[in-house]
Amino acid sequence: MTCILQLGPLTDRFNRALAAEHEVLRLWEADADAMLDQHGNGVDIVVTSARFGCTASLIDRLPNLRAIISFGVGYDAIDVAAARARQIAVSNTPDVLNECVADLAFGMLIDCARQMSRADRFVRAGEWPSGGLPLASRVSGKRLGIVGLGRIGEAVAKRASGFDMQVRYHNRRPVEGSVHGYERDLVELARWSDFLVLTCPGGESTRNLIDMAVLEALGPKGMLINVARGSVVDEPALVQALLDGRLGGAALDVYAHEPHVPDALMALPNVVLLPHIGSATEETRLAMEELLWANLRTFLERGEVLTAV
Ligand code: DGY
Numbered sequence: 001m002t003c004i005l006q007l008g009p010l011t012d013r014f015n016r017a018l019a020a021e022h023e024v025l026r027l028w029e030a031d032a033d034a035m036l037d038q039h040g041n042g043v044d045i046v047v048t049s050a051r052f053g054c055t056a057s058l059i060d061r062l063p064n065l066r067a068i069i070s071f072g073v074g075y076d077a078i079d080v081a082a083a084r085a086r087q088i089a090v091s092n093t094p095d096v097l098n099e100c101v102a103d104l105a106f107g108m109l110i111d112c113a114r115q116m117s118r119a120d121r122f123v124r125a126g127e128w129p130s131g132g133l134p135l136a137s138r139v140s141g142k143r144l145g146i147v148g149l150g151r152i153g154e155a156v157a158k159r160a161s162g163f164d165m166q167v168r169y170h171n172r173r174p175v176e177g178s179v180h181g182y183e184r185d186l187v188e189l190a191r192w193s194d195f196l197v198l199t200c201p202g203g204e205s206t207r208n209l210i211d212m213a214v215l216e217a218l219g220p221k222g223m224l225i226n227v228a229r230g231s232v233v234d235e236p237a238l239v240q241a242l243l244d245g246r247l248g249g250a251a252l253d254v255y256a257h258e259p260h261v262p263d264a265l266m267a268l269p270n271v272v273l274l275p276h277i278g279s280a281t282e283e284t285r286l287a288m289e290e291l292l293w294a295n296l297r298t299f300l301e302r303g304e305v306l307t308a309v
Helices: 012-021 032-042 056-060 080-085 098-114 116-124 151-161 186-192 212-218 235-244 263-267 282-302
Strands: 003-006 023-026 045-049 067-071 089-091 143-147 166-170 195-198 223-226 249-252 271-273
Touching: 003 012, 003 032, 012 282, 045 282, 056 080, 067 282, 080 089, 089 282, 098 116, 098 151, 098 195, 098 223, 098 249, 098 271, 098 282, 143 151, 143 186, 151 166, 166 186, 186 212, 212 223, 212 235, 235 249, 235 263, 263 271
Parallel strands: 003 023, 003 045, 045 067, 067 089, 143 166, 143 195, 195 223, 223 249, 249 271
Antiparallel strands: none
């Protein structure tokens, strides 16, 4: 019988179904060290997520591991190099969440520009009868810079066309697709943009890509929208730029050390803070689960995964 090590809980429905079909070791419910000492040799497959990842040191403790099956598109928390060195298959759940994450990114952009969350707080605090809000920024017709034009970035660009926005993007190299304005220089893209949306992968290649120079170029009227990974932004620089007014605003779904959100961000009125909910809709989570199952079953039947990273 296949032995699956599940690193953290996914949906209740998934947890139950997995346990009904397989021998499952639930690492988060156990003394992890003791469990790995006792059962590590017998583990065939790890089931994890973008959040729980899979480190090289864990892989080392599973000498018979054959596959890491992950829930989520991002795999920056999985040591793919360590897995490859041992020919361990790694899968994620791409594409099925593109539209959902793009919806959120665009919603965050509008929220940040039009101060919707701030206005909501204002009404709930009973401030409407006695005061006013500062005027917001318009969205339609503005300039949108996308950092990381992959499938999610393309979906954001599609939404922007409905708002008559001009769109340019920065990648390491230009890509074929519906967006033509390639900008090699990220600072230049930030200078040109009213809104800079991050949809690039996390990991070492993009760590602190958005530094003070980029934030200053985006400027006191510019807004940063991050649905990628917290590691892409130099978070202390972001906090400083917002405090100094060198950056106009930000909408963040991801942070450097989740679930920690810097206190300074909490105190700022021009920042929208979300708890990493890019893919968190019923429809999308179900589609991600189905793709995870398809990867797991295909691996068990044929020794390969459908969506390898
Ligand atoms: C992903 O799939 O990588 C998301 O960030 C998780 O919500």
